[in-house]
Amino acid sequence: xxxxxxxxxxxxxxxxxxxxxxxxxxxxxxxxxxxxxxxxxxxxxxxxxxxxxxxxxxxxxxxxxxxxxxxxxxxxxxxxxxxxxxxxxxxxxxxxxxxxxxxxxxxxxxxxxxxxxxxxxxxxxxxxxxxxxxxxx
Amino acid sequence: xxxxxxxxxxxxxxxxxxxxxxxxxxxxxxxxxxxxxxxxxxxxxxxxxxxxxxxxxxxxxxxxxxxxxxxxxxxxxxxxxxxxxxxxxxxxxxxxxxxxxxxxxxxxxxxxxxxxxxxxxxxxxxxxxxxxxxxxxxxxxxxxxxxxxxxxxxxxxxxxxxxxxxxxxxxxxxxxxxxxxxxxxxxxxxxxxxxxxxxxxxxxxxxxxxxxxxxxxxxxxxxxxxxxxxxxxxxxxxxxxxxxxxxxxxxxxxxxxxxxxxxxxxxxxxxxxxxxxxxxxxxxxxxxxxxxxxxxxxxxxxxxxxxxxxxxxxxxxxxxxxxxxxxxxxxxxxxxxxxxxxxxxxxxxxxxxxxxxxxxxxxxxxxxx
Numbered sequence: 027x028x029x030x031x032x033x034x035x036x037x038x039x040x041x042x043x044x045x046x047x048x049x050x051x052x053x054x055x056x057x058x059x060x061x062x063x064x065x066x067x068x069x070x071x072x073x074x075x076x077x078x079x080x081x082x083x084x085x086x087x088x089x090x091x092x093x094x095x096x097x098x099x100x101x102x103x104x105x106x107x108x109x110x111x112x113x114x115x116x117x118x119x120x121x122x123x124x125x126x127x128x129x130x131x132x133x134x135x136x137x138x139x140x141x142x143x144x145x146x147x148x149x150x151x152x153x154x155x156x157x158x159x160x161x162x163x
Numbered sequence: 164x165x166x167x168x169x170x171x172x173x174x175x176x177x178x179x180x181x182x183x184x185x186x187x188x189x190x191x192x193x194x195x196x197x198x199x200x201x202x203x204x205x206x207x208x209x210x211x212x213x214x215x216x217x218x219x220x221x222x223x224x225x226x227x228x229x230x231x232x233x234x235x236x237x238x239x240x241x242x243x244x245x246x247x248x249x250x251x252x253x254x255x256x257x258x259x260x261x262x263x264x265x266x267x268x269x270x271x272x273x274x275x276x277x278x279x280x281x282x283x284x285x286x287x288x289x290x291x292x293x294x295x296x297x298x299x300x301x302x303x304x305x306x307x308x309x310x311x312x313x314x315x316x317x318x319x320x321x322x323x324x325x326x327x328x329x330x331x332x333x334x335x336x337x338x339x340x341x342x343x344x345x346x347x348x349x350x351x352x353x354x355x356x357x358x359x360x361x362x363x364x365x366x367x368x369x370x371x372x373x374x375x376x377x378x379x380x381x382x383x384x385x386x387x388x389x390x391x392x393x394x395x396x397x398x399x400x401x402x403x404x405x406x407x408x409x410x411x412x413x414x415x416x417x418x419x420x421x422x423x424x425x426x427x428x429x430x431x432x433x434x435x436x437x438x439x440x441x442x443x444x445x446x447x448x449x450x451x452x453x454x455x456x457x458x459x460x461x462x463x464x465x466x467x468x469x470x471x472x473x474x475x476x477x478x479x480x481x482x483x484x485x486x487x488x489x490x491x492x493x494x495x496x497x498x499x500x501x502x503x504x505x506x507x508x509x510x511x512x513x514x515x516x517x518x519x520x521x522x523x524x525x526x527x528x529x530x531x532x
Contacts, residue, residue, distance in 0.1 A: 045169045045172040054172070073505075073506065074237075074503075078171065078238055080238070105232065106500075108499065
């Protein structure tokens with residue numbers, strides 16, 4: 027595993043993101059309220075530049091009319107088809123196939139009713155060292 | 164530091180496709196509201212300033228909601244020079260036409276003049292859009308071909324516009340929408356079909372429309388997701404009307420393309436029509452053949468959307484009913500439900516069918532070498 031220094035921390039203030047390429051792999055790093063996250067910049071669905079999408083929250087519902095909105099700023103929404111991924115883990119929350127195919131198991135998490143899809147965006151480990159953002163790849 | 168850091172990734176996110184393709188549904192946009200002014204008589208500039216437009220339905224100025232992504236478009240498709248998605252030829256070339264090896268791109272401008280009640284203004288704006296397609300798009304990139312946009316609620320003016328463009332190789336089809344004042348087979352629209360047949364231009368019937376009617380037959384739904392699936396209902400209404408009113412009997416050389424409304428419903432609609440026709444044919448004695456035969460002979464279908472059945476075989480069975488020679492590939496660029504060319508077909512399609520699907524069907528239908 028190689029370590030790549032990508033930018034000084036002050037070039038990535040909270041709320042910002044940067045795109046770059048290492049060994050031909052498109053990657054984006056986000057600063058979400060002081061925490062850094064890296065993701066492969068390619069949606070596992072149809073290959074869009076995933077990280078150009080907005081960071082939103084997670085809408086879930088226990089009953090019609092009851093809506094909970096959590097994980098604000100932690101859900102990445104693909105710029106093409108709107109598939110949603112947890113920026114912390116790359117886990118898909120929005121797999122349209124799942125909602126139709128009952129044969130798949132549905133996992134229920136405390137407080138939510140979300141279905142975790144089989145598509146997981148590739149996450150890249152990011153660390154802050156001596157005020158530089160470093161990516162492990 | 165040997166790593167180049169960017170504010171945005173390189174434009175072409177597409178994984179690309181090796182073979183040349185036809186994209187039968189591309190939506191060009193105006194960069195500014197005034198972009199049509201050079202093609203509109205001064206009388207209409209002043210009319211628009213003084214009276215504005217009186218539409219068949221409300222909320223004409225901008226979408227009533229963002230429709231899944233801003234402007235119902237890919238968030239990564241804003242041109243670097245500004246303006247809405249789809250408004251820059253150079254960026255469309257860089258992001259879509261070049262990396263996806265698009266050899267033929269059919270332009271379907273939306274939000275044109277069809278929804279305007281003042282038919283003279285509607286006709287003027289549609290005609291301006293057609294001039295704009297030539298000047299901004301088709302003359303600048305020969306891969307792109309326009310669709311003749313017409314003020315469809317006024318069959319006479321629409322036919323005149325089609326005749327004006329007949330023989331102009333900048334255009335390969337006439338564009339209608341699925342939601343109109345009345346179902347599309349009715350006689351007020353026949354002058355359009357007569358002129359299109361005469362000009363040898365297929366008619367594209369694109370989902371959406373501005374006839375003032377709700378998206379579903381029982382009113383306005385609550386959610387955008389209902390509108391997305393409702394397009395196939397509208398298209399079924401339009402197609403049943405075209406068949407049953409006798410449009411294809413009256414205009415036997417007319418070709419139509421169902422654009423952006425799916426195609427998985429085609430077999431069941433044809434089956435239902437045939438069954439009812441066997442019992443009620445006395446009501447429509449002008450029909451000489453079964454409804455399904457008109458559909459098979461006269462209709463082509465674009466992809467995007469492609470239905471997503473659980474089994475790949477179900478998709479292939481549907482396509483086999485329709486015919487691999489009847490499907491036209493489309494991305495819907497720059498809209499948010501864009502289909503990536505390399506990802507749209509499941510594995511297991513023969514080379515001959517792939518070639519027909521991606522390019523040859525469209526070249527043949529649109530008469531483009």
